[in-house]
Amino acid sequence: AQKVTQAQTEISVVEKEDVTLDCVYETRDTTYYLFWYKQPPSGELVFLIRRNSFDEQNEISGRYSWNFQKSTSSFNFTITASQVVDSAVYFCALSEAYSGAGSYQLTFGKGTKLSVIP
Amino acid sequence: ETGVTQTPRHLVMGMTNKKSLKCEQHLGHNAMYWYKQSAKKPLELMFVYNFKEQTENNSVPSRFSPECPNSSHLFLHLHTLQPEDSALYLCASSQGGGFTEAFFGQGTRLTVV
Numbered sequence: 001a002q003k004v005t006q007a008q009t010e011i012s013v014v015e016k017e018d019v020t021l022d023c024v025y026e027t028r029d030t031t032y033y034l035f036w037y038k039q040p041p042s043g044e045l046v047f048l049i050r051r052n053s054f055d056e057q058n059e060i061s062g063r064y065s066w067n068f069q070k071s072t073s074s075f076n077f078t079i080t081a082s083q084v085v086d087s088a089v090y091f092c093a094l095s096e097a098y099s100g101a102g103s104y105q106l107t108f109g110k111g112t113k114l115s116v117i118p
Numbered sequence: 119e120t121g122v123t124q125t126p127r128h129l130v131m132g133m134t135n136k137k138s139l140k141c142e143q144h145l146g147h148n149a150m151y152w153y154k155q156s157a158k159k160p161l162e163l164m165f166v167y168n169f170k171e172q173t174e175n176n177s178v179p180s181r182f183s184p185e186c187p188n189s190s191h192l193f194l195h196l197h198t199l200q201p202e203d204s205a206l207y208l209c210a211s212s213q214g215g216g217f218t219e220a221f222f223g224q225g226t227r228l229t230v231v
Contacts, residue, residue, distance in 0.1 A: 004160075035219060043206060045222035091161065105174070106151075106220060108161040 002027045004094050006109035013082050014117050021077040021112045023092030029053075034068065034075045035093040039111070045091065051075065082116045089113045121145045124209050124223035131199065132231055139194040139226045141209030149212045150192040151220060152184060156205040167192060199230045 003026040013019045025034065036048040049059065051068050059066050063080045079086055089111045096105065122143045131137050143150065152164040166174035167186040181203075183195040192209055206227050210220040 037222075042224055043208075043227070044224040045208065045210075047219045047221060050219045105163060107163075110160045 002029075002032075002094050002096050002105070002107045004092050004107055004109035006090075006092055006112050008112045009110070010113045010115070012115045012117060015084060016081050018078060018080050019082050019114065019116075021079075021090050021092075021114065023075045023077065023109060025073050025075065025092070025094045027073075027094060027096055029096045031096075033095040035095065035106070036066065036075075036077050037091045037093065037108075039089040039091065041088070048077075079114075082114075084116050084118050087114060087116045121221050122209055122211055122223035124207075124226050126226060127224065128227045128229075130229045130231060131196070133199060133201070135199075136195070136197040138196065139207055139209075139228075141192040141194075141223055143190055143192075143209075143211040143221070145211055145213075145221060147211035147213050147221075148189055150186060150189070151210040151212075152192065152194055153208040153210060153222075154205050155208055155225070161208070165194075196228075199228075201230050204228055204230045 005024045007022055011019060032053045034051045037045040038048055039045050049066055056068050056070055065078045067076045075092060077090065091111045092109045094107050125140045129137060149168045151166050154162045154164055163176050164178045165172060165184045170186050170189055181198050185193040185195060194207060206225045208225045209223045212218045212220040
């Protein structure tokens with residue numbers, strides 16, 4: 001069974017600080033995808049990134065960066081120079097393919113609530 | 119207009135009521151999902167529809183009944199719910215099954231009294 005662990009329940013940082021959100025996953029599949037989503041107070045989950053299990057290159061998008069390490073089964077997310085608008089709950093998720101055609105399960109971690117204090 | 123729209127945004131219902139949640143996606147996706155998000159549990163997948171066919175029922179009680187009349191619309195019919203069913207219900211869609219990212223609606227905040 002697949003599992004996603006986000007050990008940090010809540011994090012508070014002062015604006016302009018860097019912050020890293022941890023994600024550790026478990027899977028028996030060799031082919032899988034990892035995701036990060038942001039959930040602001042409005043409730044909608046906003047897709048941030050998708051990474052497949054064969055691509056371990058780190059990725060940077062503006063102030064966001066992701067570090068994928070298969071050796072430690074981790075997919076960590078760093079926000080550089082945090083801003084108040086970054087305050088939200090962030091979810092890491094893992095997707096494996098089911099044996100049935102066209103169906104897959106997206107398993108989420110419990111989320112990390114990030115508060116950026118002005 | 120957002121890609122995935124859910125109505126209503128908030129719903130209060132008694133345990134003997136029958137109500138329905140509606141989800142509509144404007145992204146041309148083939149797969150749609152219902153998730154439950156409660157305070158003490160991670161996001162739980164409830165149902166998956168792919169090309170209007172239900173491909174997953176994640177051991178959900180029968181008081182929740184999904185309906186997918188076409189690839190753009192998804193309903194969740196509710197009847198004789200319990201207070202512990204109070205949660206945020208999120209609808210999502212994706213381009214087929216597999217590993218594509220899912221896009222979520224803003225959810226329906228359900229309170230069962």
